[in-house]
Amino acid sequence: MATAIEVRGLVKTYGESRAVDGISFSVEEGEVFAILGPNGAGKSTTVEILEGHRDPTDGEVSVLGIDPSRGGRSFRDRIGIVLQSAGIDRELSVREVLDFYGAAYSSRRPTDELIELVELGEKADDRVGTLSGGQQRRVDLALGLVGDPELIFLDEPTTGFDPGARRRSWDLITNLRSLGRTIVLTTHYLDEAEHLADRVAVLSEGRIVAEGSPASLRSSFGSGTTISFDLPAVDGSLSDLLDPLTGEVRGRDRRIEILTSSPTSDLAHITTWAVAHDLELGSLQVASTDLEDVYLQLVGGDT
Amino acid sequence: MTRRSTPALVLLHIRAQNRLFWRVPIGAFFTLALPVIMLVLFVALFGNEPEGSVVGTITPAQFYTPALAVFSVGSATYTNIAINLSTRREEGILRRVRGTPLPPWVYMAGAVGSAVWIGVIALVVMVGLGVIAYDVNLEVAKLPAMALTFVVGSMCFAMLGIALAGVAKSASSASALANATILPMAFISNIFINLGTNPPEWLQVLGDLLPLRHFGLAFAEAMSPFSETPAILWDRLGVLLLWTAVGALLARWRFRWDPVPGANGRTTRRGRRTTA
CATH class of the missing domain: 3.30.70 (Alpha-Beta Plaits)
Structure with missing residues (x-):
């Protein structure tokens, strides 16, 4: 299996503070990789560097064989980003948002298929601003998938969900994985990482303090x-x-x-x-x- | 399905921004309705006779129609672009756009194109009202001058709007800054008040340094019954081009796609805190 992501000695500093303090990991194609850690551990910063939203201070990053800080249009054509802090135009309908954002991709999933996938059929023509928080997150997810990406970044995909919505999102993510997509997700829920991920890296204060499959983490520490x-x-x-x-x-x-x-x-x-x-x-x-x-x-x- | 061509993407985003404009009634009111109300009020207040009117040898409507048309183009471009871009940055929408293969300039072209289109509508409404209701002068031979002045002026104010969105940290400060700049500028630029031939010198100098007065006077020339065809004031358009360049440089230097840390507590409109 080929390597989707390769990170070596990644460092990101903001002034004196080291948000990411020399981490290394790799993610194989088709794998679900979870970055687990509390708020402020450096999860979002790491993922934002992988997405090309931020430049690293030091270290080597290769995503789909490309340096994301120079990836440009062709790189972003191959990835999907579901970002916690990215808003959606509230005055557009679900269908319009998917059409407008989808148009820029070289290959894309049909809008109707996406709406069905995230179970928003009845809300397809409603304005995004009228949807509940959970429904908006599902629009978010659909927008991350609209370009039929090889690699999907999910930033805390179920934060703020009620248990039912959480379970449904897990099913959806499991579904994506069965389609052979590589998924990188950040979470501060241990059970989420355990349920979804093939491998977990535990991040604390900018460093990886443990890495492995959920089962191996359990056996090496949990026995x-x-x-x-x-x-x-x-x-x-x-x-x-x-x-x-x-x-x-x-x-x-x-x-x-x-x-x-x-x-x-x-x-x-x-x-x-x-x-x-x-x-x-x-x-x-x-x-x-x-x-x-x-x-x-x-x-x-x-x- | 394959990706649309770049011109098709630009058109699509102009349409998207245009839809967003009409779905927020408050913006449409301030841009389109308010200047019309002002024209009706000014003519009602000052009458529409050239003799003895506050504006001198031309009718108040002949003075106010081009002036308020220019003002509404200014608010369609400068004010709207500054507020929209900074709002969308604050909500993380611009950040989302940056994560897609859409070239950033296409998104900007959508915002500018839509604002210029709204400006066309505002202009047609204002000039139409002036011509039909108040007998304002309009000559076919001077239409190219009107069109050229509009294009140069609207691009200038659109670029300044992007620059202001770059300077402002939050959407609310962009809104305040836009109004705090364009309104006083309108007062000293022969928009709301005819300054006559002898305004205080420092006001004259200040008005000449800023772009709105040149936009207004160039457009008034193109609508004036006394101007000579083709009625293009090249020196005034030159000043507008200079300001366009200033706006472009400032935008390039200051404009950011990511939300500004600390602006409005870094909450999105959906109420979630963003992460560091």
């Missing part, structure tokens, strides 16, 4: 166990408690969390230590780690 408890007031150092542990220790206030792949021996050490110091550990919990925890840990706390 562990979290031991947590409230630490009682103790005199002196905790090093005799914490140092021998095999797992990774995190603390918030007096709550200690240990993410470990050897829960039995770590738990034995902790309880032995507590008994020896004649302490009771409040709210002691042992739980298997789920992917959400892994994700939150990777991106550094709350999203």
Whole structure:
């Protein structure tokens, strides 16, 4: 399979801040690739560079074999962009918008087919401004597909959707993928990435902190166990408690969390230590780690 | 289906922008109806007699018809383009356009072409009303002068409209700036008031530096009963061409397709926050 996107050492700085801080990845043709991360992680900046909307500060980017910053008309003829921040002319009807924007592409999907695809048949002649937010996002999606693109960028395609609309959009995206299109999507929903993507790159503060298939992310991070408890007031150092542990220790206030792949021996050490110091550990919990925890840990706390 | 030819795309986008214009009634009112109302009011207020009227040797209608025609062309081009482009930039529509294979200049040509077409309509309505209702002079031999003046003047103000959309950060500031420039300019450019032969010198100088007065006087010449055919004021058209060049340079330097960060809290009209 050929490579659709190749990114090497991509950096984008705004003044002092590094929005994208040296990331590398590649996307194969026909693959669904998700860039997952919290707001401000650099997802949109990365995708905007791939689309040719922004120039990188440093690094190499090749999209469909073209440098997107110099791609021009022939490049944009081959991609479809569904951009969170791109508006639609409110005073035009759904059909008019698709006709006007579609006219510039060398090959295009018929307007009626698109309207059916995004299930807006009854709204086809209504003005975009009268549609609900979710319906407008579907027009957005139809506009991204109007040029029958080889590569589709979806920027947070279901943000703000109710669960039903979200599920329908997922079905639609799965549909596109079955047509052999390459899809790059950004999302801050872990379940969305897990449901749709062949591969996921987790972005945090401009860096890729994990990359792989949803299953491999789960197995490499998610097979562990979290031991947590409230630490009682103790005199002196905790090093005799914490140092021998095999797992990774995190603390918030007096709550200690240990993410470990050897829960039995770590738990034995902790309880032995507590008994020896004649302490009771409040709210002691042992739980298997789920992917959400892994994700939150990777991106550094709350999203 | 294959891509349409470039001229067909230009026409398509002129039609699209034209449709958008008529679907926003407030813009159509200010551009087309308001100058007509002003002509009717001025003639009603000042009468339509040349002797002793506030404008001197010609009738008020002969003075106001070309002046307000030029003013409505100015608002069809300058004001509308500045407001429309900055609104569409703020809403992220221009950004969407940049993500499609449509050449940017074709989109601009659509905006300019539609504005010039609205200008034609405004001009025909105004001149038609003046000629039919108020006996304003119109000579077939001077029609080429009217057409040429219109083309040069409307292109000048269209280019200045793009430049203003480039300078303004938000749609609301574009709207304010457009009105804050064209209205005072109209007062010192023989549009709303006949300044007569002896206006204060600094007003005269300022009016001569700005484009509207030249547009107005060139168009009035083409409609005047006293001018000599072909009635083309080349020096005034020259000043308009100079301003067109200034507008083009400013537009090239300042115009951006992406929303300006911080303008209006970076919300789209659909209410979602845009991402960094």
